[in-house]
Amino acid sequence: MASPSSPRRRAASRAPKSASLATIAATAGVSIATVSRIVNGLPRHASAETEARVRQVIEALGYRPNQIGRALQQGKSRLVAMLTAELANPVMATIASVTEAALRDAGYVMILCDTHDRPDLQDEYLHAMRALVVEGYVLATNVRSPGLEEFVTRGERMVFACRPNPYAAEGTAGAFLGIDNAQAGRDAADYLLDRDCTRFAVLSQANGSPASIARALGCCERLRERGVPKGRIRDIRAPGHSHLAVGYAAARALAGRRPWRGGIVCASDQIAFGTYRFACEHGLDLTTANPLISIDGADLSAWLAPWLTSLHVPYEEFGTHIVEMLQTLWKGQPAADHIVPYSLRAAGAFPVDDLC
Amino acid sequence: MASPSSPRRRAASRAPKSASLATIAATAGVSIATVSRIVNGLPRHASAETEARVRQVIEALGYRPNQIGRALQQGKSRLVAMLTAELANPVMATIASVTEAALRDAGYVMILCDTHDRPDLQDEYLHAMRALVVEGYVLATNVRSPGLEEFVTRGERMVFACRPNPYAAEGTAGAFLGIDNAQAGRDAADYLLDRDCTRFAVLSQANGSPASIARALGCCERLRERGVPKGRIRDIRAPGHSHLAVGYAAARALAGRRPWRGGIVCASDQIAFGTYRFACEHGLDLTTANPLISIDGADLSAWLAPWLTSLHVPYEEFGTHIVEMLQTLWKGQPAADHIVPYSLRAAGAFPVDDLC
DNA sequence: CTGAAAGCGCTTACAG
DNA sequence: CTGAAAGCGCTTACAG
Missing domain, CATH: 1.10.260.40 (lambda repressor-like DNA-binding domains)
Structure with a gap:
């Protein structure tokens, strides 16, 4: 040295x-x-x-x-902050990745902040980003925090991906990008009903995000609507921070009584993965006897979980949409919600070539 | 509107x-x-x-x-750039995540740039980051580019995670953080030898990174050293950008002749996932008859791939090490290479609690 | 076509 | 304890 x-x-x-x-x-x-x-x-x-x-x-x-000199002079930094709930979640990583690419193409640099779904970190980052004079915020977190409320009321330019703005004023353009979560839950129910299931398990996170709650609720609602008696629906809300752990715990609860026989809806891919791990270890049957469907359908799942059927959310297109929404805000217009369609991705059916 | x-x-x-x-x-x-x-x-x-x-x-x-005013005045931005090869790879996402956390704790903000392993993007980002007066660079890419060479020779403060500095001068502190890849390959070989395999397949990426080449080479070397005849080693280097595709293609090549019987070494988790998908679709046997071991052992694998045995690289500790290395550089000292130990993570053996 | 000057928001000697 | 002033690197009217 x-x-x-x-x-x-x-x-x-x-x-x-x-x-x-x-x-x-x-x-x-x-x-x-x-x-x-x-x-x-x-x-x-x-x-x-x-x-x-x-x-x-x-x-x-x-x-x-020197961009700093320029930024100071012009009062704009060409920086956009992205706050993600948990980068370790492949869905989040995908959103971060495509948003980064789209922002770069638009001439912006993305700063990625992992809030770990902690309100204190979220506020720390929000303030740090403001100090950097970022020109917009992309939120993919579901946590309430004083700082977020402050930013929303102050009219900072923000887009909400996957999780709606918890502080949105009534009747305001929410700048929300995502799927119709309740409808996805309903469609998942239909999928299992059409496969002649008679018992149903709905696996979600206890005290989860509004998005994931909506999925589970929509699913149960639809099952009841189509005549499934309450006693045939197991609405399992397992605790845990990571959806992986949630899925594992939920599967444990499901397998707890007698051997499970029926369809399973997982509110997210990650929950399905946790379920899968429990199934591998403790022999919960996940074959056609117990069809399983999840919501997310991330690309990685097509590789790693060929057994998984899911409603695929087009996360790969989120980057483009997010940039469009930001540009609307930059033009001084309110950004409308943007509800994207999802599609069924059947187990094992996704062509390898599309994934390369 | x-x-x-x-x-x-x-x-x-x-x-x-x-x-x-x-x-x-x-x-x-x-x-x-x-x-x-x-x-x-x-x-x-x-x-x-x-x-x-x-x-x-x-x-x-x-x-x-206003951080911009402060940065301009002080000539330092409290910004660190992280260039990742491909954020969609969970290993990269993990490194990005832990690095971000460690940098935040040290009072820095990380800017994440996904180069998609493209030299042009890498240079674009390198220059954009310099324009932002970032105080350091973390490279987790394996691509050569004119800009990178320029930055290295100019003495910019950079640390290299997983992939060594391709332009490091002889005998210079490389500021490399990672495992001893050749040794990991050798250990993977030993693992299979100790399980009485007599045939061996080594799956890696054609024209891959130095790191992944070292793994495959080390493995083959060790097999020969322990007396395995050349004809019993199938050294398959499959083309493809994503390691998932590589693994799929390699498995196809492996299964192509007669039904495979023997141990399999995958140079990375992702290659193992691709192999797995092929196995699911086309019936390549991945049970104890054909033990498989990969190198990486990412946490997600422990959930999604309970069938996988791997040499686990402690990516979760990379953030701390990276910050330490940057701090060495900031003190004006050269940053020595930092070789971390890996450990065997046997299939299904990783406790769930540790993963939550 | 070209330059002198002001100013973006901040810190930091230097005086008092 | 407090303030006036210079300067970080840049852009942008305003003159010429």
């Missing part, structure tokens, strides 16, 4: 200094304004010779505009 | 304006410098009464320091 006082230490202790507009201007013998105009490709910026000279200097010194 | 010229439009078209240091100073009747000192908790910043008055104004106006 270099000693603390060695010259080497000094040299390496900060990032290599890069040239500024002023440096370029000085060595090219023009004004800062001129260089700025050239860099930004403004209309009648400079004579051909001046431009050539300046460009040469820029090239030679490897100049790149 | 509000008409384009409605007053509403104007009102919403930019973020709500927030108070500046100057505003606070003016309404509190003190100088900007005084407010700054109070906000930053500097030693003898102000008299008790002044401070009280200023704090009151800050509270009333909801003032938060």
Whole structure:
């Protein structure tokens, strides 16, 4: 190791200094304004010779505009904050990934903040992002927090993915992007009914997000509607932070009494995975005798869980939608809710080629 | 929708304006410098009464320091860039997640950039991050690019997770964080040998990353070393961008001749997942007759792939290590490589409680 | 076509 | 204890 006082230490202790507009201007013998105009490709910026000279200097010194200086001047940062509930969840990772790509294409840089569904972290990040003067917020979290309420009432430009805005004012454009969760629950019920199930288990998270509650409720509602007696519906709401753990616990509850026989609806892929693990360990039957359907249908599931039938939410398209919604906000218009369709992805039926 | 010229439009078209240091100073009747000192908790910043008055104004106006102004002044942004090869890969998502948490604890904000393993995107991001004056770079990509070479030679502060620095100078501290990949391959070989396998398949990606090549090579090397004849080793390098597709293709090649009988080493979890999907569809036997071991052992695998035995890389600890390495760099010292140990995670043996 | 100057929000010596 | 002033890197009217 270099000693603390060695010259080497000094040299390496900060990032290599890069040239500024002023440096370029000085060595090219023009004004800062001129260089700025050239860099930004403004209309009648400079004579051909001046431009050539300046460009040469820029090239030679490897100049790149400092975004911080620009951001301070313009009052906008080209930064968008994305707050995710839990990046470890593949669904969240997918949303983050596609949003990042769409924002990049639109010329923005995404900052990803993992709130771990903790209100304190959520507020910490919200404030840190405001301090960075981000131009918009994408929320994929379901937690209430004072900071979020404050931001909503202050009119910050936010889009809500998957989970609706918990502080949305009545009759306001919610800027919500997602599926009709209640309807998805109903469709899951129909799927099992059409396969002649007579007993039903609905697995969801206790005190879950509004979205996941809506799925479970919609499902139970539909079952009753189609004449299933209450006694034939097991509405299991298992505790746990991770949906994996929820699914495991729910499956345990399900298998607890006598061997289960009937259809199973999991409010999310992750819950289905937890169920699956329990099934592997303790022999809960997940074959055609007990058809299982989940809601999410993430791409990874098509690989890792060929046994899984699910209502596939088109997360791969969320990035584009999110950017469109942000652009609406940036135009000063309220962003309407955006309800996307889902589709049935049958077990094992998804073609490999589409996944590569 | 509000008409384009409605007053509403104007009102919403930019973020709500927030108070500046100057505003606070003016309404509190003190100088900007005084407010700054109070906000930053500097030693003898102000008299008790002044401070009280200023704090009151800050509270009333909801003032938060603008990080951009501060960054410009101090020449540091408290931002760290993380470049990931592919966020859709759960291993990458895990690394991103833990790094984000560790950086936050250290007072930094992480910007996540998904390069999709494309050199052009990698360079685009590298330059965008430099423009943001980030204080460090975390690379979890394996792509060579002109920009990366430029950054390395310029001495930017970077750490390399999982994939070594492709432009590291001889005998230089590489700032690499990861496992001994060749040794992991060797250990995987030993695992199968100890289970009395006599035939072996080694599944990896054609033209893969140095890390994954090292795993496959180490494995083959060890097999030969322990006397396995070349004809009993099938070294399958399948093409494909995603490791899932690679695993699928490799399994197809493996099953192509006669029914496979022997041990299987997958260079990564994802390759094992692809193999698994092929096995489910086409009946490749993955039970004890054909023991399979992969390298990675991501937490998600413990849930979704209870059938999988793997050498578990402690990705959950990567965040802490990455921050330590960055802090070494920030002190002006070179960051040594950091080789972490891995451990065997046997199929189905991982306790559920540890995963919640 | 080109430049001098103001100002974005902040920190930090330097005076008093 | 407190303030006036310079300056971080940039853009943008405003002159010429």
